[in-house]
Amino acid sequence: xxxxxxxxxxxxxxxxxxxxxxxxxxxxxxxxxxxxxxxxxxxxxxxxxxxxxxxxxxxxxxxxxxxxxxxxxxxxxxxxxxxxxxxxxxxxxxxxxxxxxxxxxxxxxxxxxxxxxxxxxxxxxxxxxxxxxxxxxxxxxxxxxxxxxxxxxxxxxxxxxxxxxxxxxxxxxxxxxxxxxxxxxxxxxxxxxxxxxxxxxx
Amino acid sequence: xxxxxxxxxxxxxxxxxxxxxxxxxxxxxxxxxxxxxxxxxxxxxxxxxxxxxxxxxxxxxxxxxxxxxxxxxxxxxxxxxxxxxxxxxxxxxxxxxxxxxxxxxxxxxxxxxxxxxxx
Numbered sequence: 001x002x003x004x005x006x007x008x009x010x011x012x013x014x015x016x017x018x019x020x021x022x023x024x025x026x027x028x029x030x031x032x033x034x035x036x037x038x039x040x041x042x043x044x045x046x047x048x049x050x051x052x053x054x055x056x057x058x059x060x061x062x063x064x065x066x067x068x069x070x071x072x073x074x075x076x077x078x079x080x081x082x083x084x085x086x087x088x089x090x091x092x093x094x095x096x097x098x099x100x101x102x103x104x105x106x107x108x109x110x111x112x113x114x115x116x117x118x119x120x121x122x123x124x125x126x127x128x129x130x131x132x133x134x135x136x137x138x139x140x141x142x143x144x145x146x147x148x149x150x151x152x153x154x155x156x157x158x159x160x161x162x163x164x165x166x167x168x169x170x171x172x173x174x175x176x177x178x179x180x181x182x183x184x185x186x187x188x189x190x191x192x193x194x195x196x197x198x199x200x201x202x
Numbered sequence: 203x204x205x206x207x208x209x210x211x212x213x214x215x216x217x218x219x220x221x222x223x224x225x226x227x228x229x230x231x232x233x234x235x236x237x238x239x240x241x242x243x244x245x246x247x248x249x250x251x252x253x254x255x256x257x258x259x260x261x262x263x264x265x266x267x268x269x270x271x272x273x274x275x276x277x278x279x280x281x282x283x284x285x286x287x288x289x290x291x292x293x294x295x296x297x298x299x300x301x302x303x304x305x306x307x308x309x310x311x312x313x314x315x316x317x318x319x320x321x
Contacts (some may be wrong), residue, residue: 036255036281040235045280064250072256080263
């Protein structure tokens with residue numbers, strides 16, 4: 001009797017850890033996963049029709065850490081969402097998850113960060129141009145080279161190319177950077193790395 | 203990337219798990235534990251049993267299998283899985299690839315096996 005309730009407690013502790021580690025999933029999905037693992041543990045722990053404490057410990061051991069199982073479910077969900085999504089936020093989260101799973105994933109993460117940072121810089125330029133008309137621009141000069149951004153009056157001499165057109169051009173470039181980055185990540189995740197990321201999730 | 207032999211073996215196992223599950227479901231519907239028991243019999247395909255369930259969930263998301271909860275006589279519900287049409291096609295294609303792959307690799311590695319003959 002006591003052995004039995006100890007076993008139940010052990011199982012509930014395991015399932016609790018599993019549930020907590022899947023915080024990113026929708027509640028209904030989470031509960032269905034917990035129900036399936038509960039069904040597995042219960043049936044696998046039976047000896048002659050009754051739950052056996054020793055068998056229960058072996059069952060949990062064989063299942064592996066609940067955090068590991070949860071991580072595989074979360075990776076599945078995120079990759080499924082990322083290949084069907086256009087949101088930079090979902091992309092960044094998927095890429096960040098990938099970055100923890102291997103060198104290729106880290107490369108994708110760097111592309112995501114670089115691309116979205118570039119887009120943010122373009123938008124920032126567009127937004128700040130009206131406030132700093134003399135300092136924000138597309139600059140060309142022998143020492144500064146060719147760049148868009150902020151230039152102080154005492155910096156190396158440079159010519160500004162866009163003038164009032166800058167906010168519009170910067171907005172378009174920013175949008176292109178977002179779309180390009182999102183597209184690149186989707187393609188990278190879908191081709192090859194999808195399997196590889198999952199592979200490394202173990 | 204560390205290249206330990208155990209890691210390579212784990213990767214081979216993992217890569218074959220999807221095909222093994224599709225094969226297990228070929229003859230009809232099974233619930234998770236039945237699939238596990240089928241895979242255990244004679245093969246050491248499973249590293250951590252917990253990996254089978256997320257994989258089933260992914261195969262379902264990809265439309266290769268379907269699932270349904272069924273009450274058992276024992277009182278606890280079981281989640282049964284079966285192959286969809288796409289799953290049968292994918293399984294057949296994977297099996298075909300595997301058979302050719304295993305045959306050519308088997309020939310190639312024969313010298314490495316010394317006296318023993320490759321299957």
